[in-house]
Amino acid sequence: MTIVSLPGSSGYLDVSNRKVVSYFSNPYVLGLTFVAGIGGLLFGYDTGVISGALLYIKDEFPEVNQSSFLQETIVSMALVGAMIGAAAGGWINDSYGRKRATLSADVVFILGSLVMAAALDPYILILGRLLVGLGVGVASVTAPVYIAEASPSEIRGGLVSTNVLMITGGQFLSYLVNLAFTEIPGTWRWMLGVAGVPAAIQFALMLFLPESPRWLYMKKDKAEAVAVLAKIYDPYRLEEEIDQLATALEEERLRKQAVSYLDVFRKKEIRLAFFAGAGLQTFQQFAGINTVMYYSPTIVQMAGFKSNQLALLLSLIVALTNAMGTIVGIYLIDHFGRKKLALTSLSGVIVSLIFLAVAFILESSTSNSINVGGYGWIAVIGLALYIAFFAPGMGPVPWTVNSEIYPESYRGMCGGMSATVNWISNLIVAQSFLSLVEAVGTGATFLILAGIAVMAFVFVVVFVPETKGLSFEEMERIWKEKAWGSGSGKDALLEARS
Numbered sequence: 001m002t003i004v005s006l007p008g009s010s011g012y013l014d015v016s017n018r019k020v021v022s023y024f025s026n027p028y029v030l031g032l033t034f035v036a037g038i039g040g041l042l043f044g045y046d047t048g049v050i051s052g053a054l055l056y057i058k059d060e061f062p063e064v065n066q067s068s069f070l071q072e073t074i075v076s077m078a079l080v081g082a083m084i085g086a087a088a089g090g091w092i093n094d095s096y097g098r099k100r101a102t103l104s105a106d107v108v109f110i111l112g113s114l115v116m117a118a119a120l121d122p123y124i125l126i127l128g129r130l131l132v133g134l135g136v137g138v139a140s141v142t143a144p145v146y147i148a149e150a151s152p153s154e155i156r157g158g159l160v161s162t163n164v165l166m167i168t169g170g171q172f173l174s175y176l177v178n179l180a181f182t183e184i185p186g187t188w189r190w191m192l193g194v195a196g197v198p199a200a201i202q203f204a205l206m207l208f209l210p211e212s213p214r215w216l217y218m219k220k221d222k223a224e225a226v227a228v229l230a231k232i233y234d235p236y237r238l239e240e241e242i243d244q245l246a247t248a249l250e251e252e253r254l255r256k257q258a259v260s261y262l263d264v265f266r267k268k269e270i271r272l273a274f275f276a277g278a279g280l281q282t283f284q285q286f287a288g289i290n291t292v293m294y295y296s297p298t299i300v301q302m303a304g305f306k307s308n309q310l311a312l313l314l315s316l317i318v319a320l321t322n323a324m325g326t327i328v329g330i331y332l333i334d335h336f337g338r339k340k341l342a343l344t345s346l347s348g349v350i351v352s353l354i355f356l357a358v359a360f361i362l363e364s365s366t367s368n369s370i371n372v373g374g375y376g377w378i379a380v381i382g383l384a385l386y387i388a389f390f391a392p393g394m395g396p397v398p399w400t401v402n403s404e405i406y407p408e409s410y411r412g413m414c415g416g417m418s419a420t421v422n423w424i425s426n427l428i429v430a431q432s433f434l435s436l437v438e439a440v441g442t443g444a445t446f447l448i449l450a451g452i453a454v455m456a457f458v459f460v461v462v463f464v465p466e467t468k469g470l471s472f473e474e475m476e477r478i479w480k481e482k483a484w485g486s487g488s489g490k491d492a493l494l495e496a497r498s
Contacts, residue, residue, distance in 0.1 A: 090416020
């Protein structure tokens with residue numbers, strides 16, 4: 001069977017069967033993707049909403065206004081919860097399935113939203129942030145894996161990237177909600193409490209959706225798995241997918257041993273895969289994305305725009321750019337490839353961060369506050385450029401690659417570990433940004449982030465393989481070849497498929 005790309009289209013043509021596999025070709029798969037992607041929406045909403053809510057939390061609680069540490073803790077406590085949730089999420093996914101993991105995440109998220117909305121002091125608010133983080137952490141592991149396991153390999157990158165679109169869409173929605181509630185009593189309580197609504201919607205819809213077909217086949221019910229696969233694949237592909245699953249299951253039986261966390265570091269091919277996946281997740285955060293998304297209104301105010309409403313409005317433009325950039329990424333990731341897209345994205349990120357740093361450094365050398373008519377606008381433009389380059393590449397690529405590169409028996413475990421690395425990195429960035437700005441200045445802080453982005457570029461070049469169009473089984477063979485030096489890599493695999 002030969003699969004070739006169709007120029008100017010979003011799909012691939014199976015020459016022998018004249019079938020087009022495109023992003024929009026199967027409404028059932030799209031439905032699964034968007035319902036699972038509500039987990040990404042929760043992730044994005046929680047990321048974005050706190051940036052605006054924090055402005056009003058500081059107004060209500062003087063102790064918060066007087067303490068950068070307390071502000072950072074309110075932001076980052078959700079990340080502590082997410083770290084725990086992501087670490088547990090891998091085990092929950094492998095033991096109980098992707099569907100139950102999603103439902104449990106929704107319940108915890110709803111509870112956390114209610115606690116935040118009713119908080120009488122900053123410490124109850126911090127508890128609510130922890131609970132919300134637990135739900136987000138489990139969802140951040142589950143949604144990409146669920147979507148990837150229900151996706152044809154030709155369009156898997158675009159479908160998994162839809163989850164990232166939901167993340168960026170959730171961030172944009174959070175800024176709209178923030179603006180909508182600026183004149184309503186209990187401003188920040190509404191901002192944080194509304195987050196429970198999409199979680200309740202996902203819970204209700206998920207009850208009617210199936211479990212991941214790969215998890216069903218490997219862990220529970222082959223007949224049920226085939227019934228789900230029949231809704232995803234046309235008959236000409238269904239037999240091939242079932243054969244691949246049967247082979248994968250037989251390989252698992254031959255191993256005759258329980259999978260353990262130590263195996264991730266003990267087995268060279270798994271270790272290499274995890275190093276690439278976790279490295280991508282680390283550099284995604286240390287390149288500064290959630291510095292921008294958590295503190296965007298604060299950064300805008302640092303640039304001289306002191307009004308809360310104006311800061312939120314300008315941040316809304318940044319969030320819209322993020323969402324639109326992710327849509328571009330959905331198209332490019334299956335056409336341009338994961339690795340090339342990440343490298344192009346990082347190149348623009350490096351330039352944008354230097355642009356931002358220069359704007360703040362030049363201003364600090366001429367006055368005590370930024371001139372809104374000059375360097376303030378340059379800083380806002382720099383933020384928008386940063387997002388425009390980051391969103392199509394380094395936004396979706398780490399999550400997509402991590403949903404693809406691990407063997408079936410390690411997918412939930414390694415996905416959870418890698419997501420935990422992402423949340424740990426996220427926590428470090430969120431907890432240190434304001435303190436770093438106070439210590440070395442805004443311009444120097446952005447220069448540090450630019451240096452990290454350069455290291456990320458080198459990492460992708462050296463350690464991350466191209467996974468575009470490969471099946472899970474082919475990807476597993478790629479890591480065995482890298483570990484043990486046999487074969488000639490992806491090109492040989494693609495040639496064998498033709």
